[in-house]
Amino acid sequence: MTLDLPANPNAAAVAADRAHVWHHLTQHKPFETRDPRVFVKGQGLRVWDAEGRQFLDGVSGGVWTVNVGYGRARIAQAVAHALTEMNFFAQTTGSVPGAQFAEKLISRMPGMSRVYYGNSGTEVNEKAWKMIRQIAVKRHGGRKSKILFRERDYHGASITALSACGQGQRVRDYGPFTPGFVEVPHCLEYRAQWGEGDHAGSYGERAADAIEEVILREGPDTIGALCLEPITAGGGVITPPMGYWERVQQICAKYDILLHLDEVVCGLGRTGTWFGYQHYGLKPDFVTMAKGVASGYAAVACLVTTEEVFDTFKDAPEDEMSHFRDISTYAGCTAGPAAALENMAIIEEENLLENTRNMGDRLMDNLRALQENHAAIGDVRGKGLFCGAELVADRSTRAPLAEAQVQRVLAECQARGVLIGSTARAMQGLNNTLCLAPSLCVSADEIDEITSTLDQALTRVLG
Ligand code: PMP
Secondary structure (H helix, E strand, O other): OOOOOOOOOOHHHHHHHHHHOOOOOOOOHHHHOOOOOOEEEEEEOEEEEOOOOEEEEOOHHHHHOOOOOEOOHHHHHHHHHHHHHHOEOOOOOOOHHHHHHHHHHHHOOOOOOEEEEEOOHHHHHHHHHHHHHHHHHHHHOOOOOEEEEEOOOOOOOOHHHHHOOOOHHHHOOOOOOOOOEEEEOOOOHHHOOOOOOOOOOOHHHHHHHHHHHHHHHHOHHHEEEEEEOOOEOOOOOEOOOOOHHHHHHHHHHHOOOEEEEEOOOOOOOOOOOOOHHHHOOOOOOEEEEOHHHOOOOOOOEEEEEOHHHHHHOOOOOOOOOOOOOOOOHHHHEOHHHHHHHHHHHHHHHOOHHHHHHHHHHHHHHHHHHHHHHOOOEEEEEEOOOOEEEEEEEEOOOOEEOOHHHHHHHHHHHHHOOEEOEEOHHHHOOOOOEEEEOOOOOOOHHHHHHHHHHHHHHHHHHHO
């Protein structure tokens, strides 16, 4: 189906985009001879570009964000109401939507109690690290200020977030970086780094013990926090191996290290529970979230923490420096929490967590079936509607498929009307993984359309 548009009504906008907009993560040279893509309409999981071409979006707005799908008028109406009533006042004060969303969010996060608002994933991660540094000063005379991050994880685009980035392509050229961030090894079992040796445990336990080795090397009294994605997203859709998280939680407790979980992708239902960490029974000190919080209908991000952390900042009220000294202007805009509240209501009313679990199982089953017919699919992994298929040139050596080939597979899917993503650029030949993460309201037919299109594209490109 193509959208019934009058002849090129968006031609002027496309020309203006080509002349003046600098797109994210994009090499613009090709646009000297052709137009960039401009999307003009979305409904459900379908999007239309300015040329009237229709696509089934298999990655929720390109970056696993539009959890409840496109065209949700009720979110737009809630935002309009909030903005008309009281659009903004600095977050040094409260707002009705801000208070309502915080209460609702906390009710789905047992053990957590405080919400700190921001605008993007990068920003709330940095806010968590500022809190961690300040806690180090308050509790440990400033010693426990280092923050551990993991190879292949990503936490944002600012210089400090890149200081905690485990993906080479994102980091190159942008140093010098913020000191005090230390990398720990990844836990991707398909690309296992450790044999059994004299370690009797599972691969997950060995991968977690590799974190402990870094802690001992650096000195436990210098480490304030461990920051991890519950399931690594752009680094290859890495689901943790069995036994990993239990051991990580033990290690944090043993060395008095705060656990910061970056749920920017996993949060708000993507994996079939409200948060990714809830699959593993974890007790984090900080949870940060952004993309799915308002499904792309407004810019809102949250840092959620415990009452214990919060109380630390109430000590010495007579000291002008004892509270958390941080602000973001637009965190005071009510559009964000108003959209987030409505987004959560949709997830609940339409049972989208359950749909995510069911449709996620179907997607994984379909991918496993494709793996039987396509030697290039070396590994499939995922949880809920957060799935990856790692492409290899040779199954026995597990050599990654060349990036150009991965891009051709994506282009063939697009030519057939389905958008999917990949980690090939970010991972630079380390794990070239296709990313499939449709909106949580996806239907069985749409799942089958995504995987049958991928089947055709793989056949076309790789035989
Ligand atoms: N953390 C993770 C796990 C992410 O995937 C991203 C964005 N892709 C971020 C943080 C940064 O979020 P933002 O782009 O909203 O700053």
